[in-house]
Amino acid sequence: MTQISLTFPDGNARQFDAGITAAEVAASISTSLGKKAVSANLDGAHWDLAWPIENDAAIAINTMADTAPGLELIRHDLAHIMARAVQELWPDVKVTIGPVRDYGWFYDFDRAEPFTPEDLGAIETKMKQIIAAKDPVRTEIWDRERAIAHYKAKDEPFKIELIDRIPGDEPLRMYWHGDWQDLCRGPHLQNTGQVPADGFKLMNVAGAYWLGDSTRPMLQRIYGVAFKSRDDLKAHLTMLEEAALRDHRKLGREMNLFHMQEEAPGQVFWHPNGWTIYTTLQDYMRRKQRAAGYVEVNTPQVVDRKLWVQSGHWDNYQEHMFIVEVDEEHAREKSINALKPMNCPCHVQIFNQGLKSYRDLPLRMAEFGSCSRYEPSGALHGIMRVRGFTQDDAHIFCREDQIESECAGFIEFLSSVYKDLGFEEFEIMFATRPEKRVGTEESWDKMEAALESAIRKTGHEFTLEPGEGAFYAPKLDFKLTDAIGRVWQCGTFQVDPNLPERLGATYIGEDSQRHRPYMLHRACLGSFERFIGILIENWAGKLPFWLAPRQVVVASIVSDVDGYTNEVVAALKAAGIRAEADTRNEKINYKVREHSLGKVPVILALGAREVEERSVSMRRLGDKHSRTLSLEQVIADLSAEAKAPDQR
């Protein structure tokens, strides 16, 4: 018998007979570990307790107390238990794939009739029966022909296609519990009873293309969430409820920020409150960009097809463009135009006006560019994914040797903006050369090295995305993390030697010859619409004072003090604060409640006492109590707070 050496996490190694299972290893350490073990990590791979170990390896035994492997096993086994439940209820349903995902799993089924909410209830009940049965799990390794014959007999065409897609040298693991069987690479728990029967919930049904391919059949996907305990599940469901409470579509209505209507799908009607956020944010960005050496421009909305043909958008992006045909007077043919989906071609037109010298570079050209894109109807979502939006766009025209410093400068700029707006954390995704690309290897080497060096010099880490760059150059994407841990891709930095070439941009170098500039596309917020949606959800509507559309409500307690109320409002407005009076004939409780629900950050309540003292009673949003302060003090405090972060 061959001996193998297994190294444990404490560094000790022990000899075992080859072919020993992880379960036997666990039991050899202690009886209790043998009982508690659920899986192993073998050289970093997640390993089923029942699988034999044939070679030397580093091993660690997992129990349910190990969160990541424990949840992985629970969710994975639930996917199979659900598939079994579905086939026991409806034997003609075809099974496909069912992976683990965040918080749970899904499984895709092929079935003629849609699953209803009642069906989900029936499936859950059946799943609980399967769990209660504690059916032992076993896996067998089959050869390809046997597996295919098996699935042909069972009429499971999707499984046969999966087998065809598995590389020839990989073992086919057939996984069983009870009489039910699935193709699966594992690992699994030892019996179905190890899954917590009250720790999961089926959430919803959605369509999903087979293999994610829109030309393949649409399957029905059932999503479930699962945790180790009922309490963890409840906590998750509560978290979902809280996330729903900060939905920007709900808050946008409640705070009277904007609305959308069916005559203009995917476009925002900004109300005064919402537009105040928008312009405050835009003013802030304008100051930041000026300070960072950008010039601001503005370019046309409706642009002739000729330019889009030249830029390449007509061939590559036409399905996303709003095309406008115009019967021009005196013209023989209609003129065909498109609403601009991007600003870059127009910016090159400005660059191309007059000769540019190398002394003009880098030229940082910014536009709050209003763009229109015909997004697919199913992609639209509140103000986050729209058809009409404004980018905080800029293009930096520069020489190759300036890419690195411009990139570093942009990363500093972006991190300062994100910090000012309340996002401390962001991640950089570095997308490198794809397989299909243009340009020399030397040029790719230089561009990638410039970006990598810029990231390192600014002291950041990055996540590499090999092959994800554009066909002409690498790019960076910036993902920020919001208050409840969600990740949003907002910023981008993309090198582009292609468009200056297509649109004939040149500058005169020191050698008095014409040279081709590089163009660096960059955005920080992405679009104002989407970013404001993110801000609303991040702050749950309770925006920081400087961004809050309604900053102060001054509320009379009795109508006798209305004169003083109006005086206080006037003084606040004179100090640059967005203040309004509430002199309605309502109780102060009513006013406090209404303005608190409206997310107004400061309420100043005024009664006879305040008039006499020339003071105000200030209540901050979310506070239980108020404080009495002098009017001068409050104006000084609030006007300081009303300043944007860059002006403090």
Add this chain to the structure above:
RNA sequence: GCCCCAAUAGCUCAGUCGGUAGAGCAACUGUUUCGUAAAUAGUAGGUCGGCGGUUCGAAUCCGUCUUGGGGCACCA
């Protein structure tokens, strides 16, 4: 674009078997002047998303379009 679900008063929602459209909040008008998260009475408010069909009769059943939602695909 694709699958499923939905659309009733400004908002949130009820409306049974196909038989004259309802509530709470908001709004408006009185009364009330009140000290930090809902005073009180009354009034008004609707082409039940649009169009077509079935029916003696449609918010309700069927078709279709539009929009929204959950996903998928998309996001050079």
